[in-house]
Amino acid sequence: MALQKTLSLLLLLLLTLLGLGLVQPSYGQSMYLRFQRQHVDSTQRGGTSLYCNKMMQTRGMTRPRCKQFNTFIHADIGTINNICRTPNIRCKNGKMNCHEGVVRVTDCKLTASSPRNCRYQGRASSRRVVIACDGNPLVPVHFDG
Template sequence: MVMGPLLLVFLLGVGLIPPTLAQGYQEFLSKHHDANPRGRDDRYCETMMRRRGLTSPCKDTNTFVHGSSNNIRAICEDTNGEPYGIGTSKVVMALQKTHSLLLLVLLTLLGLGLVQPSYGQSYMYQRFLRQHVDPAGRGGSDSYCNLMMQRRKMTSYQCKYFNTFIHEDIWKIQSICSTTSIQCKNGKMNCHEGVVKVTDCRETGSSRAPNCRYRATASMRRVVIACEGNPEVPVHFDK
């Protein structure tokens, strides 16, 4: 049975999942800690995501925390410098910390759709996110398509002729998987449809990889996606 993201946030907030100072802690620092950032622009993100090994495949969203690692650890400690959740008194104390910074940050990210469901680690799901999901993107312009198609690795060897970017958070996209099943183009019955904001990128027909050029069309339209898993997550953009 998969632990839901809200339950995980609750357990973190009350201290029932103690922090690890070994491999898990080092992995957290590797993915999320940068004490002295040099810039906070697109180039910074591209460099850091590549340097920290988060681009094979491309991780859709990641947050870097700036500042001392001691300040980060302090979120998980009581006034005596001990981890929450050790002994009954510590649990009581931890229950009083449910509005701690960690909980607030995680709930905020969940509300914005920036934290993905824990069950979305399959290759097909990650590929769907990379190729089709851009929640914060404005889209609608040729330059947007040219940049995003290159950034999302769809022009490296040949120009992908047509691709759609969905400008909705992953929770809304995933909710499409709970609608009535319809037939996919391949004949399977695991497709679902919904109306979302999109940018369609169509190759001009005269460009060559890796310098592919696209024409953009922005709209609010019906899309069909294939879903798999339990619970179901989107794995393929059908049309």
């Protein structure tokens, strides 16, 4: 009986802290880590098909099926986090939590696929990107375009 009461109080405390924004749910953290895995590569210049073929496979975007299109941002995560500090703009889904900045990127477009074999064409450029940010502090959680 005392254990049930203690657990109930802990749950109430956690819900209160979540409501106040003092504790972030792991969902936001996992989305931030997923964003980094899928879109951040500060160590390479990219731009080639060889780069895309390697990175898409290494970063797990060829299983269970080939991802059609992906963009890698060639900037450190601090620079990308700073994009979240720019003024809000509307995302493709209508939410107002997107932000834009100009960075160097490699766009990887699927050109051929067969079981266990995804082939991509790479194209490097410096261009405007739009990312959705969430959390406190704001961090990138979705590449919007």
